[in-house]
Amino acid sequence: MLPHKQVGSDTFDGVGTGGRWDEVSDGALVEAVGSRDEGALQEIYRRYGSAVWSVVKRVCGAGPRAERVCAGVFTELWARGVDATQSVKASLVARAYVGALAENGVHRDLERDALLLVSVGGCGRSEAARLLGVSEDEVKAGLRRAMSRAGVAR
Amino acid sequence: MSSHPVDDLAVYALDALDDVERRAVDEHLADCPDCRLELDTHYETLVALVPDEPPPPAVWEGVVAAITAPDDASEIAQEPVPAPVIRLRRPWLAAAGGLVAAAIVGGVLGFALGRSHDDGADIDLLAEQAAEDRDGVLATLDDTAGQPVARVVADADGAYVVLEGLRDLPEGRAYQLWSLTGPKPVSLGMLGRDGTNTVAFRLPPTITKVAISVAPTSGDVAPNGAFQASGTITHAEA
Numbered sequence: 001m002l003p004h005k006q007v008g009s010d011t012f013d014g015v016g017t018g019g020r021w022d023e024v025s026d027g028a029l030v031e032a033v034g035s036r037d038e039g040a041l042q043e044i045y046r047r048y049g050s051a052v053w054s055v056v057k058r059v060c061g062a063g064p065r066a067e068r069v070c071a072g073v074f075t076e077l078w079a080r081g082v083d084a085t086q087s088v089k090a091s092l093v094a095r096a097y098v099g100a101l102a103e104n105g106v107h108r109d110l111e112r113d114a115l116l117l118v119s120v121g122g123c124g125r126s127e128a129a130r131l132l133g134v135s136e137d138e139v140k141a142g143l144r145r146a147m148s149r150a151g152v153a154r
Numbered sequence: 155m156s157s158h159p160v161d162d163l164a165v166y167a168l169d170a171l172d173d174v175e176r177r178a179v180d181e182h183l184a185d186c187p188d189c190r191l192e193l194d195t196h197y198e199t200l201v202a203l204v205p206d207e208p209p210p211p212a213v214w215e216g217v218v219a220a221i222t223a224p225d226d227a228s229e230i231a232q233e234p235v236p237a238p239v240i241r242l243r244r245p246w247l248a249a250a251g252g253l254v255a256a257a258i259v260g261g262v263l264g265f266a267l268g269r270s271h272d273d274g275a276d277i278d279l280l281a282e283q284a285a286e287d288r289d290g291v292l293a294t295l296d297d298t299a300g301q302p303v304a305r306v307v308a309d310a311d312g313a314y315v316v317l318e319g320l321r322d323l324p325e326g327r328a329y330q331l332w333s334l335t336g337p338k339p340v341s342l343g344m345l346g347r348d349g350t351n352t353v354a355f356r357l358p359p360t361i362t363k364v365a366i367s368v369a370p371t372s373g374d375v376a377p378n379g380a381f382q383a384s385g386t387i388t389h390a391e392a
Binding site: 041052053064067072075076078079083095099101118120125130132133140143147151 | 164165170199200207210212216217220330336341343371374
Protein backbone atom coordinates (compact mmCIF):
# COMPACT_ATOMS: atom_id res chain seq x y z
CA MET A 1 0.00 0.00 0.00
CA LEU A 2 1.25 3.44 -0.86
CA PRO A 3 2.03 5.82 1.98
CA HIS A 4 -0.57 8.43 2.61
CA LYS A 5 -0.39 11.90 4.00
CA GLN A 6 -3.06 14.51 4.19
CA VAL A 7 -2.31 18.03 3.07
CA GLY A 8 -2.49 20.27 6.07
CA SER A 9 -2.09 17.34 8.45
CA ASP A 10 1.27 18.77 9.41
CA THR A 11 3.46 21.66 8.43
CA PHE A 12 4.63 20.55 5.01
CA ASP A 13 6.67 23.35 3.54
CA GLY A 14 7.27 21.93 0.10
CA VAL A 15 10.78 20.86 1.00
CA GLY A 16 10.40 17.29 2.11
CA THR A 17 7.81 14.62 2.71
CA GLY A 18 9.52 12.69 5.40
CA GLY A 19 10.97 10.05 3.13
CA ARG A 20 7.89 7.86 2.95
CA TRP A 21 7.40 8.51 -0.74
CA ASP A 22 11.04 8.60 -1.75
CA GLU A 23 11.08 5.18 -3.34
CA VAL A 24 7.79 5.52 -5.20
CA SER A 25 7.93 5.97 -8.98
CA ASP A 26 6.52 9.03 -10.69
CA GLY A 27 3.87 6.92 -12.37
CA ALA A 28 2.69 5.48 -9.08
CA LEU A 29 2.62 8.94 -7.57
CA VAL A 30 0.42 10.24 -10.38
CA GLU A 31 -1.85 7.27 -9.96
CA ALA A 32 -2.09 8.02 -6.24
CA VAL A 33 -2.81 11.67 -6.98
CA GLY A 34 -5.65 10.48 -9.17
CA SER A 35 -6.99 8.71 -6.10
CA ARG A 36 -6.84 12.01 -4.23
CA ASP A 37 -3.77 11.21 -2.16
CA GLU A 38 -2.34 14.53 -1.09
CA GLY A 39 0.91 12.98 0.12
CA ALA A 40 1.63 11.87 -3.44
CA LEU A 41 1.01 15.39 -4.65
CA GLN A 42 3.44 16.70 -2.06
CA GLU A 43 6.10 14.33 -3.26
CA ILE A 44 5.66 15.34 -6.90
CA TYR A 45 5.87 18.95 -5.78
CA ARG A 46 9.04 18.18 -3.86
CA ARG A 47 10.57 16.49 -6.89
CA TYR A 48 9.60 18.98 -9.59
CA GLY A 49 8.52 22.17 -7.86
CA SER A 50 11.92 23.75 -8.45
CA ALA A 51 11.93 22.98 -12.17
CA VAL A 52 8.39 24.29 -12.57
CA TRP A 53 9.13 27.39 -10.53
CA SER A 54 12.35 28.09 -12.43
CA VAL A 55 10.55 27.98 -15.77
CA VAL A 56 7.69 30.17 -14.62
CA LYS A 57 9.97 32.64 -12.88
CA ARG A 58 12.12 33.10 -15.96
CA VAL A 59 9.10 33.94 -18.07
CA CYS A 60 6.97 35.88 -15.56
CA GLY A 61 9.58 37.12 -13.11
CA ALA A 62 9.19 36.37 -9.42
CA GLY A 63 6.01 37.59 -7.79
CA PRO A 64 2.36 36.79 -7.17
CA ARG A 65 1.60 36.06 -10.81
CA ALA A 66 4.42 33.55 -11.09
CA GLU A 67 3.34 32.00 -7.82
CA ARG A 68 -0.22 31.67 -9.09
CA VAL A 69 0.92 30.04 -12.33
CA CYS A 70 3.23 27.67 -10.48
CA ALA A 71 0.50 26.68 -8.03
CA GLY A 72 -1.88 26.26 -10.96
CA VAL A 73 0.39 23.64 -12.49
CA PHE A 74 -0.01 21.45 -9.43
CA THR A 75 -3.68 22.09 -8.90
CA GLU A 76 -4.20 21.10 -12.53
CA LEU A 77 -2.24 17.95 -11.84
CA TRP A 78 -4.57 17.30 -8.93
CA ALA A 79 -7.68 17.98 -10.95
CA ARG A 80 -6.81 16.50 -14.30
CA GLY A 81 -3.65 14.42 -14.07
CA VAL A 82 -0.81 14.67 -16.56
CA ASP A 83 -0.25 13.97 -20.21
CA ALA A 84 0.41 10.24 -20.17
CA THR A 85 2.53 10.46 -23.33
CA GLN A 86 5.20 12.47 -21.51
CA SER A 87 7.29 12.08 -18.40
CA VAL A 88 5.73 13.67 -15.35
CA LYS A 89 8.43 16.31 -15.24
CA ALA A 90 8.08 17.17 -18.93
CA SER A 91 4.32 17.35 -18.61
CA LEU A 92 4.50 19.72 -15.64
CA VAL A 93 7.20 21.87 -17.21
CA ALA A 94 5.25 22.10 -20.45
CA ARG A 95 2.16 23.19 -18.56
CA ALA A 96 4.22 25.72 -16.62
CA TYR A 97 5.69 27.12 -19.80
CA VAL A 98 2.35 27.53 -21.54
CA GLY A 99 0.75 28.95 -18.41
CA ALA A 100 3.57 31.41 -17.89
CA LEU A 101 3.41 32.67 -21.46
CA ALA A 102 -0.33 33.12 -21.16
CA GLU A 103 -0.08 34.84 -17.81
CA ASN A 104 2.59 37.23 -18.88
CA GLY A 105 1.28 37.93 -22.35
CA VAL A 106 4.52 36.99 -24.07
CA HIS A 107 5.10 34.65 -26.95
CA ARG A 108 7.75 32.16 -27.59
CA ASP A 109 11.32 33.14 -28.25
CA LEU A 110 13.13 30.23 -29.81
CA GLU A 111 16.56 30.75 -28.30
CA ARG A 112 15.33 31.71 -24.87
CA ASP A 113 12.67 29.07 -24.64
CA ALA A 114 14.65 26.21 -26.15
CA LEU A 115 17.36 26.78 -23.57
CA LEU A 116 14.80 27.24 -20.83
CA LEU A 117 12.88 24.07 -21.62
CA VAL A 118 15.94 21.90 -22.11
CA SER A 119 18.28 23.18 -19.41
CA VAL A 120 15.87 24.23 -16.68
CA GLY A 121 12.84 22.16 -17.54
CA GLY A 122 14.68 19.01 -18.48
CA CYS A 123 12.68 18.53 -21.68
CA GLY A 124 14.15 16.47 -24.49
CA ARG A 125 14.80 18.04 -27.86
CA SER A 126 11.70 16.50 -29.40
CA GLU A 127 9.48 17.71 -26.59
CA ALA A 128 10.96 21.21 -26.80
CA ALA A 129 10.36 21.16 -30.56
CA ARG A 130 6.75 20.16 -30.06
CA LEU A 131 6.15 22.88 -27.50
CA LEU A 132 7.84 25.51 -29.61
CA GLY A 133 6.20 24.42 -32.83
CA VAL A 134 9.48 24.07 -34.70
CA SER A 135 11.65 21.22 -35.94
CA GLU A 136 14.21 19.47 -33.79
CA ASP A 137 16.94 20.90 -36.00
CA GLU A 138 15.67 24.40 -35.30
CA VAL A 139 15.71 23.65 -31.58
CA LYS A 140 19.27 22.42 -31.89
CA ALA A 141 20.33 25.55 -33.74
CA GLY A 142 18.53 27.71 -31.16
CA LEU A 143 20.29 25.92 -28.33
CA ARG A 144 23.65 26.48 -29.96
CA ARG A 145 23.02 30.18 -30.35
CA ALA A 146 21.61 30.52 -26.84
CA MET A 147 24.54 28.72 -25.26
CA SER A 148 26.95 30.82 -27.25
CA ARG A 149 25.32 34.02 -26.04
CA ALA A 150 25.08 32.77 -22.50
CA GLY A 151 28.76 31.93 -22.52
CA VAL A 152 29.63 35.37 -23.81
CA ALA A 153 27.36 37.08 -21.31
CA ARG A 154 28.61 35.11 -18.38
CA MET B 155 40.85 12.50 -36.00
CA SER B 156 37.57 13.84 -37.34
CA SER B 157 37.01 17.58 -37.54
CA HIS B 158 36.14 19.24 -34.27
CA PRO B 159 32.36 19.10 -33.58
CA VAL B 160 32.37 22.64 -32.26
CA ASP B 161 28.74 23.28 -33.11
CA ASP B 162 27.56 20.19 -31.30
CA LEU B 163 29.49 20.60 -28.06
CA ALA B 164 27.10 23.10 -26.52
CA VAL B 165 24.12 20.91 -27.34
CA TYR B 166 26.04 17.89 -26.07
CA ALA B 167 26.47 19.68 -22.74
CA LEU B 168 22.71 20.11 -22.63
CA ASP B 169 22.23 16.41 -23.33
CA ALA B 170 20.11 17.34 -26.29
CA LEU B 171 21.89 15.51 -29.11
CA ASP B 172 20.32 12.44 -30.60
CA ASP B 173 22.00 9.08 -30.13
CA VAL B 174 23.94 9.14 -33.38
CA GLU B 175 25.21 12.67 -32.79
CA ARG B 176 26.09 11.91 -29.19
CA ARG B 177 28.10 8.83 -30.15
CA ALA B 178 30.04 10.82 -32.72
CA VAL B 179 30.91 13.48 -30.16
CA ASP B 180 31.82 10.84 -27.58
CA GLU B 181 34.23 9.23 -30.00
CA HIS B 182 35.80 12.55 -30.84
CA LEU B 183 36.11 13.65 -27.22
CA ALA B 184 38.01 10.49 -26.36
CA ASP B 185 40.91 11.70 -28.49
CA CYS B 186 40.62 15.46 -28.39
CA PRO B 187 41.73 17.37 -25.28
CA ASP B 188 40.89 20.69 -26.93
CA CYS B 189 37.23 19.76 -27.31
CA ARG B 190 37.12 18.38 -23.78
CA LEU B 191 38.33 21.75 -22.61
CA GLU B 192 35.72 23.49 -24.73
CA LEU B 193 33.05 21.20 -23.30
CA ASP B 194 34.12 22.14 -19.78
CA THR B 195 33.42 25.78 -20.56
CA HIS B 196 29.91 24.85 -21.68
CA TYR B 197 29.35 22.96 -18.45
CA GLU B 198 30.52 25.99 -16.50
CA THR B 199 28.04 28.11 -18.41
CA LEU B 200 25.28 25.66 -17.62
CA VAL B 201 26.06 25.64 -13.92
CA ALA B 202 25.60 29.39 -13.94
CA LEU B 203 22.38 29.06 -15.93
CA VAL B 204 20.55 26.53 -13.86
CA PRO B 205 20.37 27.46 -10.21
CA ASP B 206 18.23 25.04 -8.27
CA GLU B 207 15.74 27.42 -6.75
CA PRO B 208 12.80 26.07 -4.79
CA PRO B 209 9.47 27.87 -5.16
CA PRO B 210 8.51 30.29 -2.41
CA PRO B 211 6.18 28.99 0.32
CA ALA B 212 3.26 30.93 -1.14
CA VAL B 213 3.15 28.49 -4.05
CA TRP B 214 2.47 25.45 -1.95
CA GLU B 215 0.06 27.44 0.17
CA GLY B 216 -1.82 28.25 -3.01
CA VAL B 217 -1.93 24.59 -3.99
CA VAL B 218 -3.26 23.57 -0.60
CA ALA B 219 -5.86 26.33 -0.62
CA ALA B 220 -7.09 25.19 -4.03
CA ILE B 221 -7.25 21.48 -3.44
CA THR B 222 -8.81 21.75 -0.02
CA ALA B 223 -11.48 24.20 -1.18
CA PRO B 224 -14.97 22.92 -0.45
CA ASP B 225 -15.93 22.96 -4.12
CA ASP B 226 -15.72 19.87 -6.28
CA ALA B 227 -12.02 19.25 -6.82
CA SER B 228 -12.59 18.78 -10.53
CA GLU B 229 -13.57 22.40 -10.80
CA ILE B 230 -10.83 24.02 -8.80
CA ALA B 231 -11.39 27.72 -8.56
CA GLN B 232 -8.59 29.78 -9.94
CA GLU B 233 -8.21 33.43 -10.55
CA PRO B 234 -8.81 34.07 -14.22
CA VAL B 235 -5.59 34.45 -16.11
CA PRO B 236 -5.49 37.77 -17.94
CA ALA B 237 -5.64 37.42 -21.66
CA PRO B 238 -2.33 38.02 -23.41
CA VAL B 239 -2.78 41.56 -24.54
CA ILE B 240 0.26 42.54 -26.52
CA ARG B 241 0.96 45.78 -28.24
CA LEU B 242 3.52 45.61 -30.97
CA ARG B 243 4.14 48.07 -33.74
CA ARG B 244 3.63 45.67 -36.60
CA PRO B 245 3.20 42.30 -34.96
CA TRP B 246 1.51 40.40 -37.70
CA LEU B 247 3.95 41.64 -40.28
CA ALA B 248 6.95 40.87 -38.14
CA ALA B 249 9.20 38.10 -39.28
CA ALA B 250 8.70 34.92 -37.33
CA GLY B 251 11.94 35.53 -35.54
CA GLY B 252 11.27 39.17 -35.03
CA LEU B 253 10.62 38.69 -31.38
CA VAL B 254 13.91 36.97 -30.79
CA ALA B 255 14.67 39.84 -28.55
CA ALA B 256 17.62 40.55 -26.38
CA ALA B 257 16.47 37.86 -24.01
CA ILE B 258 19.91 36.51 -23.46
CA VAL B 259 21.91 39.57 -24.33
CA GLY B 260 23.03 41.49 -21.30
CA GLY B 261 22.46 38.64 -18.94
CA VAL B 262 22.59 34.91 -18.80
CA LEU B 263 18.85 34.49 -19.10
CA GLY B 264 17.43 37.94 -18.88
CA PHE B 265 13.94 37.49 -20.24
CA ALA B 266 13.16 41.09 -20.95
CA LEU B 267 11.12 40.70 -24.09
CA GLY B 268 9.78 43.59 -26.07
CA ARG B 269 6.26 43.29 -24.82
CA SER B 270 3.90 45.20 -22.63
CA HIS B 271 0.50 44.66 -21.20
CA ASP B 272 -2.45 46.64 -22.28
CA ASP B 273 -2.07 50.12 -20.92
CA GLY B 274 -5.71 50.91 -21.06
CA ALA B 275 -6.09 51.30 -24.80
CA ASP B 276 -9.54 50.44 -26.05
CA ILE B 277 -8.84 47.13 -27.68
CA ASP B 278 -12.38 46.91 -29.01
CA LEU B 279 -11.95 50.22 -30.81
CA LEU B 280 -8.56 49.25 -32.21
CA ALA B 281 -9.96 45.98 -33.50
CA GLU B 282 -12.93 47.78 -34.99
CA GLN B 283 -10.59 50.17 -36.79
CA ALA B 284 -8.53 47.25 -38.05
CA ALA B 285 -11.65 45.53 -39.36
CA GLU B 286 -12.53 48.62 -41.35
CA ASP B 287 -9.24 48.47 -43.22
CA ARG B 288 -9.28 47.00 -46.66
CA ASP B 289 -8.13 43.42 -46.17
CA GLY B 290 -8.39 44.00 -42.44
CA VAL B 291 -10.42 40.88 -41.76
CA LEU B 292 -7.97 38.04 -42.14
CA ALA B 293 -10.20 35.17 -41.08
CA THR B 294 -13.66 34.25 -39.95
CA LEU B 295 -13.79 31.37 -37.52
CA ASP B 296 -16.85 29.15 -37.75
CA ASP B 297 -18.16 26.83 -35.09
CA THR B 298 -18.89 23.18 -35.74
CA ALA B 299 -22.30 24.11 -37.12
CA GLY B 300 -20.70 26.43 -39.63
CA GLN B 301 -21.80 29.58 -37.86
CA PRO B 302 -19.31 32.47 -37.61
CA VAL B 303 -18.32 33.01 -33.97
CA ALA B 304 -15.03 34.87 -34.17
CA ARG B 305 -12.84 36.91 -36.50
CA VAL B 306 -9.15 37.62 -36.81
CA VAL B 307 -8.56 41.22 -37.81
CA ALA B 308 -5.33 43.14 -38.23
CA ASP B 309 -3.83 46.38 -39.38
CA ALA B 310 -0.39 47.93 -39.16
CA ASP B 311 -0.81 48.42 -35.42
CA GLY B 312 -1.77 44.95 -34.35
CA ALA B 313 -3.72 41.75 -34.77
CA TYR B 314 -6.81 40.89 -32.78
CA VAL B 315 -9.14 37.98 -32.16
CA VAL B 316 -12.71 39.18 -31.88
CA LEU B 317 -14.97 36.64 -30.20
CA GLU B 318 -18.56 37.35 -31.10
CA GLY B 319 -20.71 34.26 -30.68
CA LEU B 320 -19.20 31.91 -28.16
CA ARG B 321 -20.71 31.09 -24.79
CA ASP B 322 -19.23 32.44 -21.56
CA LEU B 323 -17.19 29.78 -19.79
CA PRO B 324 -17.29 28.93 -16.06
CA GLU B 325 -14.55 29.94 -13.65
CA GLY B 326 -11.39 27.95 -14.21
CA ARG B 327 -11.92 27.57 -17.96
CA ALA B 328 -10.84 29.82 -20.81
CA TYR B 329 -10.67 29.90 -24.57
CA GLN B 330 -7.28 29.15 -26.05
CA LEU B 331 -6.11 30.12 -29.53
CA TRP B 332 -4.09 27.68 -31.62
CA SER B 333 -2.16 27.73 -34.85
CA LEU B 334 -2.98 24.67 -36.96
CA THR B 335 -0.41 25.51 -39.59
CA GLY B 336 2.24 22.95 -38.69
CA PRO B 337 2.01 19.23 -38.07
CA LYS B 338 0.90 19.85 -34.49
CA PRO B 339 -1.17 22.63 -32.96
CA VAL B 340 0.83 25.43 -31.34
CA SER B 341 -0.69 27.66 -28.70
CA LEU B 342 -0.98 31.33 -29.61
CA GLY B 343 -2.32 32.38 -26.24
CA MET B 344 -5.31 32.52 -23.94
CA LEU B 345 -8.43 34.49 -24.81
CA GLY B 346 -10.22 34.67 -21.47
CA ARG B 347 -13.52 33.05 -20.60
CA ASP B 348 -15.95 35.55 -22.08
CA GLY B 349 -17.75 34.47 -25.22
CA THR B 350 -17.77 38.04 -26.46
CA ASN B 351 -14.34 39.54 -26.15
CA THR B 352 -11.47 41.10 -28.06
CA VAL B 353 -7.87 40.09 -27.49
CA ALA B 354 -4.73 41.43 -29.12
CA PHE B 355 -2.15 38.88 -30.09
CA ARG B 356 0.89 38.37 -32.23
CA LEU B 357 0.15 36.75 -35.57
CA PRO B 358 3.28 35.51 -37.33
CA PRO B 359 3.00 35.70 -41.12
CA THR B 360 3.56 31.98 -41.51
CA ILE B 361 0.28 31.08 -39.84
CA THR B 362 -2.46 30.00 -42.21
CA LYS B 363 -5.04 28.35 -39.99
CA VAL B 364 -6.21 29.00 -36.45
CA ALA B 365 -8.65 27.38 -34.07
CA ILE B 366 -10.10 27.95 -30.63
CA SER B 367 -10.41 25.37 -27.88
CA VAL B 368 -11.64 25.35 -24.30
CA ALA B 369 -8.85 24.86 -21.76
CA PRO B 370 -8.02 25.36 -18.11
CA THR B 371 -7.18 28.99 -17.38
CA SER B 372 -3.50 28.08 -17.25
CA GLY B 373 -3.75 26.74 -20.80
CA ASP B 374 -3.32 23.34 -22.39
CA VAL B 375 -0.06 22.07 -23.80
CA ALA B 376 -2.02 20.38 -26.58
CA PRO B 377 -5.68 20.85 -27.49
CA ASN B 378 -7.89 18.70 -25.35
CA GLY B 379 -11.16 17.87 -27.04
CA ALA B 380 -12.87 19.29 -30.09
CA PHE B 381 -12.17 22.79 -31.30
CA GLN B 382 -14.95 25.28 -30.74
CA ALA B 383 -14.18 27.16 -33.94
CA SER B 384 -11.62 27.32 -36.69
CA GLY B 385 -10.79 29.39 -39.75
CA THR B 386 -8.22 30.01 -42.46
CA ILE B 387 -6.03 33.08 -42.40
CA THR B 388 -5.78 35.13 -45.56
CA HIS B 389 -2.71 37.29 -45.28
CA ALA B 390 -2.91 40.52 -47.17
CA GLU B 391 0.04 41.45 -49.29
CA ALA B 392 2.34 43.69 -47.30
